[in-house]
Amino acid sequence: MSVAGLKKQFYKASQLVSEKVGGAEGxxxxxxxxxxxxxxxxxxxxxxxxxxxxxxxxxPNPGDALLDAGESMKRLAEVKDSLDIEVKQNFIDPLQNLCDKDLKEIQHHLKKLEGRRLDFDYKKKRQGKIPDEELRQALEKFEESKEVAETSMHNLLETDIEQVSQLSALVDAQLDYHRQAVQILDELADKLKRRVREASSRPRREPKPKPREPFDLGEPEQSNGGFPCTTAPRTTASSSFRSSDKPIRTPSRSMPPLDQPSCKALYDFEPENDGELGFREGDLITLTNQIDENWYEGMLHGQSGFFPLSYVEVLVPLPQ
CATH class of the missing domain: 1.20.5 (Single alpha-helices involved in coiled-coils or other helix-helix interfaces)
Known part of the structure; x- marks a missing residue:
């Protein structure tokens, strides 16, 4: 940077510090x-x-393809919910009912039968020492429990077709789920392939850099914050800016002076925190300070803030 440029930067920095820190009025x-x-x-x-x-x-950008994929994933989730409901109603609930009622009842009858068998065998072994009537009653109770347990087990085994039907319902539900999942994924694959073909057939756009517009500095700058002024007699701020004799030309806010530290935005940057400076691709930003190796401070459209170094290309570096 030339000596004149360094002096200009020093004057501007001095004025900016005076206004920000010293309370000087611009x-x-x-x-x-x-x-x-x-x-x-x-x-x-x-x-x-x-x-x-x-x-x-x-x-359309890849976001549309992501929307297609997301919608398909949503449909898959709905199909999975239907599978869960159907399996619970037609397989889990019937089997749970079988365990809680029929099998539990059979276990109760078998346990009761075992108790009466032990009582009968004990009395039969002591036959002659106990009354025959007591032995006869023990035998009748044993036979009764045996018949009840046998009937319960027979009824359970005769309903095996229900268990097979429930298992078949489980397999059918799984088959239907996978069939619908395949259909959904096939449709998604077709959509994505169509988008790939459309993107491949679209003519490639070569970057066309825009020529830099010549920058008009206007009238000579004074030490009043960089705004040009005329040699007309002193007037109020309102009347000086409304004068129609000689319009004042202000620098373009999208094109900082070429001898002023500046950079060009390579990508869009959306501020996420207070103090950050947002910009669009192609914006020209005036550099005011380098915070660290990853962040700059700059000005754009009258706003000041921080932004990442990786999002911009430095055109005129800050003075060392």
């Missing part, structure tokens, strides 16, 4: 000018947003 702008500046900022952001959305609409 040149005031009239309300009409500030209002127009706000409207221009809003217009700039709106136009940029419309351009970006229009390009996305005309040339």
């Amino acid at each position: 040149t005031k702008l009239d309300d009409d000018f500030k209002e127009m500046e706000k409207k221009v900022d809003v217009t700039s952001k709106a136009v940029t947003e419309v351009l970006v959305r229009t390009i996305e609409y005309l040339q």
